Amino acid sequence: xxxxxxxxxxxxxxxxxxxxxxxxxxxxxxxxxxxxxxxxxxxxxxxxxxxxxxxxxxxxxxxxxxxxxxxxxxxxxxxxxxxxxxxxxxxxxxxxxxxxxxxxxxxxxxxxxxxxxxxxxxxxxxxxxxxxxxxxxxxxxxxxxxxxxxxxxxxxxxxxxxxxxxxxxxxxxxxxxxxxxxxxxxxxxxxxxxxxxxxxxxxx
Amino acid sequence: xxxxxxxxxxxxxxxxxxxxxxxxxxxxxxxxxxxxxxxxxxxxxxxxxxxxxxxxxxxxxxxxxxxxxxxxxxxxxxxxxxxxxxxxxxxxxxxxxxxxxxxxxxxxxxxxxxxxxxxxxxxxxxxxxxxxxxxxxxxxxxxxxxxxxxxxxxxxxxxxxxxxxxxxxxxxxxxxxxxxxxxxxxxxxxxxxxxxxxxxxxxxxxxxxxxxxxxxxxxxxxxxxxxxxxxxxxxxxxxxxxxxxxxxxxxxxxxxxxxxxxxxxxxxxxxxxxxxxxxxxxxxxxxxxxxxxxxxxxxxxxxxxxxxxxxxxxxxxxxxxxxxxxxxxxxxxxxxxxxxxxxxxxxxxxxxxxxxxxxxxxxxxxxxxxxxxxxxxxxxxxxxxxxxxxxxxxxxxxxxxxxxxxxxxxxxxxxxxxxxxxxxxxxxxxxxxxxxxxxxxx
Numbered sequence: 001x002x003x004x005x006x007x008x009x010x011x012x013x014x015x016x017x018x019x020x021x022x023x024x025x026x027x028x029x030x031x032x033x034x035x036x037x038x039x040x041x042x043x044x045x046x047x048x049x050x051x052x053x054x055x056x057x058x059x060x061x062x063x064x065x066x067x068x069x070x071x072x073x074x075x076x077x078x079x080x081x082x083x084x085x086x087x088x089x090x091x092x093x094x095x096x097x098x099x100x101x102x103x104x105x106x107x108x109x110x111x112x113x114x115x116x117x118x119x120x121x122x123x124x125x126x127x128x129x130x131x132x133x134x135x136x137x138x139x140x141x142x143x144x145x146x147x148x149x150x151x152x153x154x155x156x157x158x159x160x161x162x163x164x165x166x167x168x169x170x171x172x173x174x175x176x177x178x179x180x181x182x183x184x185x186x187x188x189x190x191x192x193x194x195x196x197x198x199x200x201x202x203x204x
Numbered sequence: 205x206x207x208x209x210x211x212x213x214x215x216x217x218x219x220x221x222x223x224x225x226x227x228x229x230x231x232x233x234x235x236x237x238x239x240x241x242x243x244x245x246x247x248x249x250x251x252x253x254x255x256x257x258x259x260x261x262x263x264x265x266x267x268x269x270x271x272x273x274x275x276x277x278x279x280x281x282x283x284x285x286x287x288x289x290x291x292x293x294x295x296x297x298x299x300x301x302x303x304x305x306x307x308x309x310x311x312x313x314x315x316x317x318x319x320x321x322x323x324x325x326x327x328x329x330x331x332x333x334x335x336x337x338x339x340x341x342x343x344x345x346x347x348x349x350x351x352x353x354x355x356x357x358x359x360x361x362x363x364x365x366x367x368x369x370x371x372x373x374x375x376x377x378x379x380x381x382x383x384x385x386x387x388x389x390x391x392x393x394x395x396x397x398x399x400x401x402x403x404x405x406x407x408x409x410x411x412x413x414x415x416x417x418x419x420x421x422x423x424x425x426x427x428x429x430x431x432x433x434x435x436x437x438x439x440x441x442x443x444x445x446x447x448x449x450x451x452x453x454x455x456x457x458x459x460x461x462x463x464x465x466x467x468x469x470x471x472x473x474x475x476x477x478x479x480x481x482x483x484x485x486x487x488x489x490x491x492x493x494x495x496x497x498x499x500x501x502x503x504x505x506x507x508x509x510x511x512x513x514x515x516x517x518x519x520x521x522x523x524x525x526x527x528x529x530x531x532x533x534x535x536x537x538x539x540x541x542x543x544x545x546x547x548x549x550x551x552x553x554x555x556x557x558x559x560x561x562x563x564x565x566x567x568x569x570x571x572x573x574x575x576x577x578x579x580x581x582x583x584x585x586x587x588x589x590x591x592x593x594x595x596x597x598x599x600x601x602x603x604x605x606x607x608x609x610x611x612x613x614x615x616x617x618x619x620x621x622x623x624x625x626x627x628x629x630x631x632x633x634x635x636x637x638x639x640x641x642x643x644x645x646x
Contacts, residue, residue, distance in 0.1 A: 040365050042279070042408050048387035049370055088389040088550075091329045091371035109291040109493055110453040110526055112540045112636065121639040146373065146544050147291035147493075148330055151453035151524070152460050161332040190332065194368050197327075197335040201343050 013087065014065040014094050016079055022069040030054045033195060033203050034074060040198070044075055048085050051075055052092055053194045061102070061187030063094045090145070093187070098141040099134040100185040104158040107144050110151035114166065119155050120144060122169050126176065139180065141187075160186025161193045207476065208437060208447045210425050211418070212463045215302040221337060223344040226305040232350070234427035238313045239357060243274075246317040250423070252431030254438075254445030259285055259376075259416030260492065260522040261597075262444075262510045271403035272318040272411050281407050282315050282323035283414040285381055286338075289328060289373040290492035291544060292524025295449040296417040298461050300327070300334035303421065304341035308364065310420030312350065313427055315362040318413050323364045326381055329371050339366055373548035377596050378414045380550065382407040391552045392596035418449060438466030441509035448508070448523055452477040454489075455529040470506040474527060482632065483529035487612070491521020493541055494601030496608020497534075503527075517608070531630040534613040535620045536637060538606055539567040545602035556599035559590035563606060572641060575621030580610060 017023075026034070033054055037047045051071045052063065059067040063086055072082045086092045093102070105123060107116045127135050127142055134141040148163065150156045156165030164175065179186070196202040219225030226232070238246050251266035272280060284307065288296040300307060311323050327335045342364050345351040355362045372390045374380045379393035385407055399405065406412025426434045435445045444466035450473055453459040457478030464473060470490060474480070488503040489495065495518050498506065502516040513519050528537065546564040551557045563586050570579055587603035594600060610617060619627040626633060 043386065045387040046385060049384065050368070052370070053368065085387065085389055089329075089370035089372050107540070107638075108544055109489075109537070109540060113454055113528060113532055113537065115636070117636065117638040124639075146547055147289060149288050149294045149297055149328075151292050151294055151451065151526070154453060154459070158330060163333075193332050193336070194329060197332070197339040197366050197368065200346065
């Protein structure tokens with residue numbers, strides 16, 4: 001398959017840990033959030049998606065084999081089931097460790113006609129990595145994504161919970177500089193924001 | 205020619221996102237009236253309004269609501285489909301961010317009509333701003349007793365939860381959305397008549413109502429002002445009533461959401477959006493990427509209505525209206541459309557999983573300059589084997605834009621295949637393709 005065919009496909013599965021070697025890493029907050037979530041659905045199985053969001057935050061933005069195993073144990077489901085669900089969705093980072101900031105460039109229709117591939121090519125050459133790859137310093141992961149549904153702001157890209165658009169090449173320089181100076185990982189911030197919207201008053 | 209803002213009237217007012225501001229502008233009057241009415245009377249009011257599903261299919265809303273079992277035995281669920289993913293559409297995003305209480309009031313009205321115990325707003329994972337706006341509004345409504353215990357009258361509770369998706373276009377399909385809500389891979393399920401309708405056996409095998417954000421957002425107006433008042437809008441059309449939000453994007457001067465009455469012409473919509481930019485109109489994709497594109501001539505005579513759009517062999521769809529100027533290469537545009545569907549096909553059924561990949565393979569070759577005589581027929585053949593044969597609508601939606609573009613712009617495909625390059629040679633079109641493809645497709 002050409003690189004162009006690979007948006008959203010996960011050709012590498014996470015490595016499952018041995019059953020007796022699973023480390024339980026959820027923080028106390030993460031555990032209590034999961035307990036609240038369990039009361040919001042008639043079945044525990046429905047907690048899989050939000051639980052994976054908690055795991056993605058607790059594991060620094062990446063769902064490793066251990067993260068998936070921990071979710072499986074906490075929800076009393078099989079590893080295979082959780083992995084199957086996690087690998088279906090493109091926003092769960094199961095296939096590789098992501099950098100501190102994940103830059104998602106929309107190249108779908110409206111962005112496409114507004115020249116998003118110019119932005120994409122520029123970012124690729126600027127960071128020296130292609131689709132789904134992370135820079136060697138672990139700072140940025142670059143991804144080409146399908147429609148972000150902000151076509152009025154085309155060409156648009158997403159970093160963490162922020163939409164940025166319309167962007168030009170000079171905006172990109174500015175953005176990368178700003179992100180390099182950002183202390184927190186926007187990938188973790190995004191997962192945290194998503195977990196919080198599930199909970200009344202953010203779980204407080 | 206004007207906008208008719210029933211839903212988008214107060215989008216610029218930040219106070220409208222708070223309960224106090226919403227009530228000051230007449231909010232929650234619809235629910236107040238609905239709670240005094242019999243459940244069937246609420247459904248009849250929606251019937252009188254002629255409201256049809258705004259997610260794309262245009263199914264009459266009252267039939268769904270009326271289909272739910274009247275003698276309640278177990279719990280009933282209400283789902284809001286806020287997994288907006290159709291390329292070109294961004295109306296639900298704006299509704300959730302700027303008018304969250306319209307959705308919540310609308311869902312509460314629906315909950316009363318169908319005796320729902322709990323509701324879930326399924327929001328696509330990327331829409332964090334929308335989700336935060338909805339979350340804050342839900343929290344406020346709970347604090348004011350408008351959700352939760354006794355919210356639908358003494359002894360009748362209605363709880364509303366937010367559930368986030370995680371990146372899948374397929375989850376906008378209602379049965380796939382229910383799979384996803386239940387914690388599974390977002391794949392579609394067997395549908396009526398092979399299994400009972402969701403109103404009989406939906407999520408968790410319980411009676412379920414599932415509607416789009418915009419559909420629910422219409423309910424407060426209908427219940428406040430009455431179904432007949434709503435049905436006055438769009439009276440010039442055959443069977444489309446009320447207003448519809450169109451997300452206008454592409455080569456226009458003012459891309460944004462415009463709420464217009466059904467029966468307005470597509471040309472007027474273009475004018476509202478500030479007209480074309482960068483060149484004359486060449487083509488229009490009127491209802492999101494899934495609908496067939498139409499040429500400039502048809503764009504100028506098209507009337508926006510569910511039935512009226514079939515006169516120009518297209519559809520209203522979800523209302524994601526993309527205008528393309530004369531410097532747009534249709535072949536590469538369709539290549540990008542095909543790539544979208546190939547990436548988003550969930551892989552459940554063979555016609556869609558294989559067909560979308562073959563369409564993309566063929567278009568990859570054509571765009572790279574390696575097109576062969578007979579490729580157009582090959583694509584039409586692939587399309588005919590997906591269309592109507594896939595498990596859910598995604599397959600059809602992948603075939604229609606290709607079929608539509610070939611019907612309207614056949615000569616562009618033939619030229620590209622024969623010469624190995626686009627018929628459109630302009631500065632703008634040069635930068636449309638990614639770098640590695642530019643080197644081959646000169």
